[in-house]
Amino acid sequence: MSKNFDFIIIGGGMAGASCAYFLSGKGSVLLLEMESQPGYHTTGRSAALFAPSYGNAQIRALSIGGQPFFFEPPAGFCEAPLLTPRGALFIARNEQMQTMNDVYDDVSSVLKTVQKLDVAQVRELVPVIREDYVAGGLLDIESMDMDVNAIHQGFLRGSRANGTEQVTSAKVESLNRENGDWQVTAGGETYKSKVVINAAGAWCDQVADLAGAKRVGLVPKRRTAIIFDGPTDISFSDWPAFVDVDEEFYCRPESGAMMGSPADETPMDPCDVQPEELDIAIAVDRLQQATTLEIKRITRSWAGLRSFVADKTPVVGFDPEAEGFFWLAGQGGYGIQTAPGMGRTSAALASGEEIPSDLVDLGASKAELSPERFA
Template sequence: MTTADVIVIGGGIAGISAAARIAERGMTVVVLEGEDQLGYHSTGRSAAIFIRNYGNATLRALNAAAAPFMEAPEGVSETSLLSPRGELLVATEDEMPALDKYAAGSSGLDRLTPDEAVDLVPILRREAIAGAVIERDAQDIDVDRMLSGFAKMLRRAGGEIRTGAQVRRMRHGDGLWKVETRRDRLAAPVVVNAAGAWAADVAHLAGAKPIPLQALRRSAAILPAPDGHDVSAWPLFGSAAENWYAKPEAGKLMVSPADEDEVDPHDAWADDMVLAEGLDRYERAVTVPLTRVETSWAGLRTFANDRTPLVGFDAWEPGFFWLAGQGGYGVQTAPALAALTAALVAGEAPALAPDVVTALDPSRLMV
């Protein structure tokens, strides 16, 4: 039996960053990751973009809290995790209400004319654009460097990571959680449920009251750069109606249908029909025909029904901590949520505003 102060279930960016911050406080931490590598599912399939205006008001507060760390990631990297990109949203006439709604709740956006949008992304179909906005401060995230940096921080602080360690049984007694994997038995007074799309399954194993969490598939494909175009300086660009987006990726274009199909947790793959429909929407917005798809994949984005993460102790199960429901915001909010998790686990006052902490509390969805 391995004993620790905290067991973290899930080795994506949420679990690893939270474990690192907890271990910094002198607590013994063991991370259990079911796959053979860290960040295999959602973290490793992220669009890797930091958009300050992405998400609801609570998520935007988390984005703002995470930004200073992303720019100066002390203990994780010697240089910024961010690099310039920008996010350009374009709207047809029918999509203008969606664009106006997004702009009304955002800051740091500039309105663009159709000609200005085409100047930034020359393949956009000028006659289809009724309006456009750009967030110039949107930036690429070096997700690999971020994940590996937090893992190194965790190990430096004495934390342990066990891969291939899918949790099979859990029970609580005598003030301890007893957790079993195929190879190991562990015990700790606190368990952090950072299992991503499998967070509801982990809660079920723990006997916790269920909180509705839904995994949604998000697909993407890599396309060759349009002939004659260097895409490296282009912003991420997409529809204001969120039915497609494209992002420069290593000299090519990553295009997503921005799909959100409800699925059970699994090792996700792209649905050919969904991908084809999304690529058609993209192709109708640009002047260059799609020639071929080089590769495609999918990831899972898991949401609570109010699209706000669950971060906090369970109201009924002692020592059971929720760190789940990050949806498509998990990478960019990880620094803020890791700091909050560590503070709550250690019994410290969180740095986040009280209303943000309350909005994240899982008890809001417990009945």
């Protein structure tokens, strides 16, 4: 006998977990995750920065629309704040100053608080940035550190409390539409539902293949991160994250050490991605060119897949041809910071409702998110 649900979500990362959380009051929900730990892939490998000015208009609408949830989550969601002040400092070399001015014009249309800084002001905030490297900066004080694990666990726990069933070590192996229902096999069981939600991260196009749906052209891109010892002669825990204005690298304090990334974007097939020595070396080289940091000891490195479609806008909505097949894909480098906005949007659309009006007022658009744009 197969078990029946109103919704089956494939993938227990941030996308699937946040969707389950907001969907769980609207019908019976099953969440299937192929790994034994739902945060094993991209969700557990992020840089944990909430940057409201990051990304295109849809990303910004979903990020800013999720801020109230992050600041005041429902009772019992978490034990400590989900966001803590950090700030993001974009830095530019001489030849990047035009880009910096363009970024300022763009970002200041969304964030009134963004400020231009001269070299002295940049170095007052992050004294290790080389005086002969930097020509100017932009400070965004609204960027925050996110507690990714608390956010993810809050969504998983909250959706379980609302009745969502969660099964781990359950890789979806087949999807067949029979008599108006999806038959889903995973972990040796068969389940049924009217609606299947494809939140499989880097594997979303592979899951579409199982359903016989047309791919959306998702490209998983590897991004590398390293943790290294911070300077010993200066306090650095309050430094903002500093980011090359062309996103050639970024760096920030992280639990008593420093985190850096070469901001690499190497296209890959979906997999359990590992860091490459060359990308680690590039990260070290770029950071040492820009700063006086001496990176002698790397204590940890990792890589994760950020998955994008061509227009870098997430794909959220029912497939135009495969009935009952709902896309929740292409979260790119923004899937944590957009999670409350994306969770509410996907839950509304999957249950036949409209996108919540507060998100629409910020610019969230059913048409721009829809998979119909690939038809």
